[in-house]
Amino acid sequence: MTEPQLGRQLLAAHRALAAELVVELEERGWPELRASQASLVLNVDRRSGTRLTELARRAGVTKQAMMVVVDELEVRGFVRRTPDPDDGRAKVVRLTARGRTLGAECRRAVAAVEARTRRTLGGRRYEGLREALDLLLETEEETA
């Protein structure tokens, strides 16, 4: 009855992909890096850096949540906070040299995972999946 519920499947799938990403990064020599961290690195503008609030907005989480991730990456020397010259309240999150290297690796790792997913699903199903998720989230945030 009620085949494994849709909600649970979505969660399980998320976990599976996140785990794959971590493995991928480990194999590339970046251990102990979590998916949320990798995802942040990908969202920082390479040239100008990005404000915390903007990063939060892009990731769809609160700035408090984002701050934790920035803290972690800052401690490990992948990003640093610099004051925003244009706005005394704000700080700009920038990639360090090491952070930029990591960023490139993350892009490859993400691509690898998505490629593998696409392969196991087949192109048509994969596109369908993304389309369905887009639609779902879109109409969801309208309702909210």
Added chain:
Amino acid sequence: MTEPQLGRQLLAAHRALAAELVVELEERGWPELRASQASLVLNVDRRSGTRLTELARRAGVTKQAMMVVVDELEVRGFVRRTPDPDDGRAKVVRLTARGRTLGAECRRAVAAVEARTRRTLGGRRYEGLREALDLLLETEEETA
């Protein structure tokens, strides 16, 4: 580049559906019931009850995790633990009368959420989504 990553979308979709389920249950007069609890109620065999370990297996989590949920539902009088007559180590989780009522409501709530999802996606896309997730999780646990 790298449109909102697939992994994040899956997580967001999960949260959205879980939240919908909670709202659905609230409107039906079962407040403060979380998705994981509802999902457990649906997995308890109505007649004979089900062992904790089996519930954990069905939900794809550890027995420790499952125990927490059972504890919560037991406190609220929806299930109770009875010793398994066939196995002195085991206990059987059974629905109380109130639990059975809740179970029926949960089934309706889950059905309502999935129906709404299906409506926003359209039947074809909805089926495609489920198919894709099934496939993804299936090949995932083989690899594991």
Added chain:
DNA sequence: CGATGACCGTCAGGTTCGTTGACTTCTCGG
């Protein structure tokens, strides 16, 4: 100009869903 409100990052504390590890108790097969 100066108050008022909105906005930035931050601190503190919670919540949800899950994990590993270390027992005790009990079963069952050789």
Added chain:
DNA sequence: CCGAGAAGTCAACGAACCTGACGGTCATCG
């Protein structure tokens, strides 16, 4: 009958979030 191992439990923890509150900063509009 005895040792491997499974059932349930206790304890501690982790990841990824959340809400609420607060001190600075900006911006704008009377």
